[in-house]
Amino acid sequence: MDTSGLRLVISQQQRAKAYGHRFVVVPGSDKVRRLFQIAGFPEEHVLFAGAPTELAGGDGA
């Protein structure tokens, strides 16, 4: 995954937001997590789902 991949993620995130949806990413490998970290997504744009329950609408705690 590189900047082209991040571009895709951001465009899909913006598209989801425009339609009133929330876009989340299931945690991947450390390298992928590092890439998202470098990309510096702001706090208000939580990208990573904490657990499968969050995907299902739970609190993910």
Place this chain on the structure above:
Amino acid sequence: MSAGPEGDRFALLAAAGEVADGTLLLANTAARLLGLVVPGFADVATLDSISPDGELHRLGSRVDAPRRREELEAALLRRRPLPDAPVGLPRAIVSTESQLLVSVTDADLHAIASSDEDFELLRALELRSALFIPLRARGRTVGALALGVGTSGRSYDQDDLRFAEVLAGRIALALDNATLSQTVTGLERRLEATLTNLAEAVLVREPSGQIVFANSAAAGLLNLQSAQNVVDATPQQLMDLYDVFDEDGRRLDLADLPSSRAGQGEEAAPLLVRNIIRSTGEERWLLHKATPVFDPDGSLSLIVSVIEDLTEVKRAELAQRVLAEAGQELSSSLDYERTLQRAAELTVPRLADWCAVSMRQGDLLPQVALAHVDIGKVARVRDFEARHPAHLSDPTGAAEVVRSGEPLLIPEINGEVLAGAALTGEELALARELKLRSVIVVPLAIADQPPIGALSLATAESGRRLGEADLALASELGRRAAIAVENARLYGELSDIATTLQRSLLPPDLPAMPGFRMASLYRAAGEQNEVGGDFYDVFEVPGGWMVVVGDVAGRGAEAAALTSLSRYTFRTAGKLLGDPIAALEQLNTALRESPALSLVSVCCMRLRTADGDAYADLVLAGHPPAYHVRRGSSRPVGVFAPFLGAYEHGGWEATTIKLEPGDQLILYTDGVIDTVGVEERFGEERLARTLSDATGAADAVRRIERALVEFAHGSQVDDTAVIAVERTFRAPVEAHAPGLGDAARVAPN
């Protein structure tokens, strides 16, 4: 019976025995036998054979009646014995016992006759006695013999019956041998007719090599007028009519052919040969197959050779193969002169003995490719070309084809052709020295565009005569070569454009910054005709200097436009505002105004000095951290924050680093840490280790470059940009002089 003395009977038996040697055809045998019996032992005789289905077939009749002989013999020949007659031939055959009618009565004749007319015929024979004898040979009944006497005044008795049975044994053998002989002869004739009419050439040789049979297809294939011409020639005489090569162009001798190998008792695998008829230069591809035929005692009897003409198939296959290989070669590299040379080498000796390619260059038509199996001859022709360069205005040959765009085929280069070619004395001498026989020149041209050169094929020592099929193949080869050359030219133009554009996205030189020393690296990845998305810039701002390294997603024209926008927007904003975060926000706004999502990652820093100390205010925007190198260790610096162009507010933060003399800051794009090795990517940890011992900006850049070269595996997919800034120990006096100072730069790869 009063039928001649004993000596005559022995002579009759001996004569019948001679007829039994099987050398006569069946009809002739029957006539000879009947001629022996009548009138020596009978006045009337008929001879019948029996077919496998039991049917009687009258082979002949003989009557000793001078006045009515022909009439009676014809009637008897037509006559068919009554199958169920109580006496006569059918009865003798069924019972396998001879019958003697000592005195033939009208009652007997009525019993034998099938009709009144038949009865009258039998009476006309004036028979007094009759014998009906089955003919048996090799344990089976092969026919029947009917004998009668009357007009001579003779009659038969028991002695005559016994003699007749002995005689019948000889006659049966003669009849059977003749039948067998006729069967064999018929088979031979049918076999010969079959072989003669086969489309494949068939030759039959004795172990000595002498050809004993050849069909008309063989004559045609060997370019001889008749099959008899083939039979009359020795194998070596035939071989001398042709130049024979294997598929790899190796000359073959008679001993190499399967028929010779079979004759020597060796394994004779089918062999495909290229056969050039010396007299005409015509080329044929022939598949030789040979089969030895052995006698019952195991000795070699014959060698049957079948030669199949595969010329059309082979030419089509060869054409496809040459075109495919040449096409692959022509598309393998953009160095068109090299690929044209290799494509030319593919054609010899398969298509011709010589292949040359000439390219139009102004008024000249230099030869850019030349191939022949003998490199000595290539050197000879190249030397000639060097001394006598071809011009587009030359009256004939490649120049004429390039001017007209029309292909040229000269099947036979003879004295007349050479005289009409308006060659110089030296050119004429060279043509004669090379023994050129046939030549084709086709234009290198695409569709309706004027030719850019010419491709020539020529035959010489092979003796082959080029024809229309070769012209069609050469034309296609020329068309593909022209496409390859045109592609290389277009690619070259694109590469020049890309290089120029890429250069415009990077600063021409790093400026001299007082108190700092700099070095940079730029490695473009991918195709030469694509503009990369990495950029860097260094420029002076109020109160210091701005250094930026950025990465635009993608490659090509779109990335180039975005890179240009980013670099110059940031530069303008930076120069006006002097603050890295403010400059980033301006760039972010500009990017977000783009119709499409335009993302740029940036690492930038403002370098400033205060009270003799140097500081760097470093900001990350979607970019990997910079590295701060100090006294043998390196550490990442910067606060991760979003890409530019992604969000309205990015929350970018500056990290301020105080730089001591000797400290270095290394800014880079992700092409460095994403460089692919054998098992993994280069990564941040490896970069940190690479930089920890760096002794200065130039050393840091060199270390990165060397490490990436050693680590990389395969072609890289991302550009690489690095810029290193080193705090010098003391500020140079000529700090602000443009083009001077400590700036260093590692040449881009």
